[in-house]
Amino acid sequence: MQTPTEATAPAAPSPSSSPGPDRGRWPSVLTSGWLPAGLLWLVTVATLWFFEVPPATTAVFTLYLAAGIALPGTLWWRLLHRGGGFFVADVAAGLALGYVGEVFVYIGARLLGLPLLVLAWPIGTVAVFLLVPSLRRYWRTAADAPVPPLLWRWALTLIAGMTLLWSFKFYRQYGLRYPYNSTPDTDSTFHLALLGEAKHHMPMVIPWITDEPLYYHWFVYPEMAASSWVTGIEPQVLLLRLSVLPMLMAFAVLVAVLARKVTGGWWSGVAASVLTLFALSPTPYNWVAWDFFVNLAFSSLEDGSSLRLTVWTGPTQTFGALLMVPLMIVLVDRLRAPARQWRDPRGWILFTLLLCGVMGAKAIYLPLLFCGLLLVVAVELVFHRTLHRGALIGLGITFGGLVFAQLVLFGGTSQGTELKPFTALVAGALAGTTGYRDKLVLGVLLIFCWVCIWGGLAGLVRRRLPEPAVVAMIGVGVAGAAATLLTGQSGDSQRFFVEGGRPYLAVAAIVGLHALLPAGRMTVRRAGALIGFVVLGMAITQVVIRAGRTDVPTVHSTGSEAALTRAVVLPYAALAAAAVVVAVALLLARRRLPALRGMTVALVVALLAGFAINTTFQNYYQVLWDSNHAGWKNVVNAKGEVIVSKGVLEAGRWLRDHSDPDDLVATNAHCQLWNKECSDLHFSMTAYSERRMLVEGWGFTTTAHVEAERLGMWVGSIPYWRPEILADNDAAFSRPSPQTVGILRDRYGVRWLFVDESQNNVSPQLSTFATERYRSGVVVVYELPSA
Template sequence: MTAAPKGAVAVRFAGPALLLATVFAVLWFYRVPPATTALFVTYLALGVTLPGTLWWRLGRGRREWLVADLAAGLVVGYIGEVLCYVVARLLGAPLLVLVFPMATVAVFALVPRWRSYFRAAPDPDRPSVPAQLALTALAGLTLVWSVKFFRVYGLRYPANASPDTDSPFHLALLGEAKHHMPMTIPWIQGEPLLYHWFVYPEMAATSWVTGIEPNVLLLRLSMLPMLMGFTVLVALLGRRVIGAWWPGVAASAVTLLVLAPNPYQWQLNAFYRDLAFSGFDDGAYLRQTAWTGPTQTFGALLFVPVMLVLVDLLRGSRRQWVLFAVLLAGVTGGKATYLPLLAAGLCLLVVVRRFDRVALIALGGTVLAFLAGVLLLFGASGQGTRLAPLTDVATGGIGVTTGFSAGREPWKLLVLAGLTVLCWAAMWAGIALLRRPSPELVVMLGMGVAGAAATMLLGQDGDSQRYFLESARPYLCIAAVAGLARLGGRALIAWAVVGVVAIQGVQTLGRNAIPKHASLLDLAAPYALLLLVLGAFWLIGKYAGSKYPPLRNGYFGHIIIFGLLLGFDVNTSVQHFLLIASESRQSGFRDVVRSPRYVSAGTLEAGRWLRDHSSPDDLVATNAHCLMFQGECSNLHFSMTAYSERRMLVEGWGFATTAHEEAARLGTWVGAVPYWKPAVLADNDAVFAAPTPANVDVLRNRYRVRWLFVDETQSSVSPRLADFAEFRYRSGVCVVYELPRP
């Protein structure tokens, strides 16, 4: 083996080193001290990635490029950490989670045949230095994108006062995972947690070992390695499927950057703009839900190694079935959305390959994992998901912003659905160039069809049907790049740049104002023009090929067409990044205070005081139940539970399984569902509004409430409350009382 030049080695390590330094600097700017980041990185490296990498190498029976092994090892390490933590938490000793890394290292050190797995591969298949730098840049891009989240999600008041409804929900479940196993819904009593919850024990374990506060993990640290690991693993999978590193890196870039084309310069309304949604659903991975939806981010990372192992199994490997089963178990608890998609892809492969044995075994394992998840994790509940065709386009960005979907007239929904499908065709047009796709590509195409169909046919009160397309997106992108790889790279990139410049020119000439009542012509005209331009290039390539050798066989025409499509699609991403810069210049780069404020002054401090002075088994009552949306009370108030890490008799009641089922039954939004136990709510609120010895006894003796957590802005609180409960702590408008023991 020829040693790599010293300069190449230096450049190879310079990229990751620069990225790591940038991570430290950016996090420091966003209120995370370097010592905290260093502690987190150390635990992630030694407590999760190192043992996971050893088991990954053992399961596959080989070592590969170090970065690839570390990225996949991170996934296996997460699964091992979660399963070990669940047992440790059940035993009441959460720090026993450290048995996983220590026992793993000891076993691999003691078994002679396994010691080689500590070392890197002697001659790995690694990408070229430019490809490695490109991949490092893509990983860094996820950090740049995270700035959109960091700047408006502060760690302390008032910058933490205006989160979305999901982040306090996830923080409350993280606190529940820190102190209880099995987990329940902590913001109301008596509700089981029927959810894919593995990401919460992962962060809880990290919090126990490092001492880092849960909100710092949720809002700053834990998602970053998941985002970056996903970026690397998609490139690795693309390389395995397509057979070269540059298409693999391109597949990762397409997954992150190619979005639904947006030929007009209209700005979506604030909700969709803040979340970085496109006008038409494109399953974008880089939108704010990458941080506000940690279960999806975690599940996306966990699933890529499933596909890596499946590729090996389909190509003749027989030793990786155990690893496949372990990874399936992790995905089941991480984000079960992926399992029906994988089952659909394997079903297509079974049909195409006439009952291939490997595909049948993998399909059987996937179905068993899905059924186990449905029964054990979800209690056979659909969380309000139902057959509701075209809900996704009815609640999509462009339809709502322009008012075109108002009233949900069938013909208008069909127009929006047609434009959405046209956008999908533009994004993944490279699939049209596939010829005799390999078995793994057949699986990916089946997953893509299933994800698109589920997104169009299903509905859920929180629009969770969109996660099906987002889950299938990386695999559609790999299939599209596999098709485009037949055309070569340089000309394709050149025409993609032309496409970006062209669409920017069209938008510069276009109008900014969104029409109050958009017509069919307003929506469809830019896409019709796009089709005409592409059709003209197709005709030129088809009929001029015989006269002009560069156009022979239509390849030059294909390059122009697909390059322009890439340019149109990447342009939407460019807009999003420009919007981050523009908003940051206008309102600030960090600690941006928004309105309305949903978390009251003192909630964090009072919550942490209560956490530090009470038992995890103590029950708390609060008068805070409402988030006010446009003058209406929403039941999505979770911040008391989130910052105290304590269970509440009733705070909010949204996002519970019963709430989703009630929303589906009533045909309303989950945040508008009334509480289905009005007597409990009345008993809870009576103590705050008009305390008496009798109603205090009911709260203390019947419900076993020990503490009262008061938000003085939420409802009228009786001045006599201090006569019946002992004042213990105040911060801002939040007060903590303790009920005397009987």
């Protein structure tokens, strides 16, 4: 495959040719696209080594990622896309397409009971593209591919590196061994349990309770399961260290590729990636939010951040976000294609393949895409009095995917999502910390925050009508924002809607900023001015923060609701006032400074973006401060409850190695402490044993969401809806006898008992009726005698 350096050459030299006298070895290395990528990889290896992943493990993972996923995906991308893309764009999109191929091949291989048959994906692809003469040209970058500027390469490498630095926040708190894995959160054990299920079973079911179907966006688990089978890497290491990183980095690159494709400017790609990842709701307060929001890096008001901790604790969202971007890249071509190309099957085949991957990766994306395409159809019909055939074809394919996903993958369920307007406002960090609940005021503040992030959309009014691709992105983004504001979900997952639409609002905002520049051109001087106003916005925000109160305002501390309103609103009002002052000053100064003419609105947009980017600066500062004061790794949350008991990891792996994947296990551990109350979100036994349980926890299931909605309760605190099974299960531990133990064995088919002795419901007589096979920490594994 051609390297980035080779792709930049105007003509391919002969193998025997040598560099001319003006092209020495070192200048070639310094301008090579491999240099920033290589440095990033070395830093990544060192970082992972620091967080207890040996370099050999990272090397094996990298080899599989490159040869087993990215290589076949890149070859198929080049064949089907026909876009003449440059090397980095092809590989990033190829990685996403490679994931889709890997997932579908693994599902088939796992159904056949031959998980390593997933290697047919890369081996078969390589064979086809080597043996078929007409396909061999796709091993090389297209001769007419654009050449990314060196500065663009380094900028994207830096952005990818910033995602690695952000991952420190996760790595330092989510250890790989006891006690450092004991106090993270229930999400990690939830995902690890489903990863174990995907490793051993297909079709998948909910493994922590019996007879509960899996209606969920589960495609990320077969991906990690395939990686585990091929590389031999522990699922825990993939989930908590390795698998998410390339998804994050490729996502950052692909957003830049998408923006560059729409605008034609290299600078716009860097700007769109920065806006997507680093422009968050301004947080002009000097007080500290509740620990829950700080730990997860939630901003004061909902912004759909692509870099809060949920990108790690919710890998389904990260996987779906990655797959959605190349789908939108393909859609741009489909919406731009002239009439004679609408019937081109390769583009629509690629669109359909990616859509199938997105369909099972995250449930939110197809509804958002449907809304975006529907807006294109409506706009074209109203303003041009025509039906846009490309949008209609895409709409039809998307509708088919929606119907299939809803009926087959999600079983026609809503997963606890319902119409609950403004839930995101009252459940956010600002309201949750201060107790302030005025939805009108919070809504106004939220709109101000969104204007700061996506203020560049104002530039679109200068265009007669945005092209259909931009209209689709606006539709996706607005639908995501509206869905977050209008719905609620028992697990608070309505936040993912605006997160899903965020990259496309960012790209549309950069298109608007492009329109705000004189003649649509970015120069060094203009770039410097825009960056300067971003820095000015950050400085103003810091001044407002320093001038504010340090204690958390509440009705009690301020004395009245009106005083609390002032404490909440005034910092944002100060930012808005500063923006108005700067705008007026620019209007007055442009008469004397010709360089400002035509730049006033663009500079105000940059100022507002500075307000938003300051929040990211605060988040990174918080990570570095916490690491410096509380430790850079293996941090145990002293305020958190124990999620994984001592010995669960070792006992779980022993059971995995000494039992059949179809063996059923019973456990006495059901209660997971959450804010010192018993919660049903207990998944660690299933997670580390990779075995199905009769009943461990029962939260985060379809039935649990239905019950939570029916009872008006949080999904983590509902009673089990099959009390007879729970009673039979617990009787064997608290009142062991031939009858109670026999019921588990004969009625339910239980073969093993996984006992947490730190729970208070275990009788010392249990060993009389079951054979102890393994003990570690507070955990004991028993085998039940045959009948």
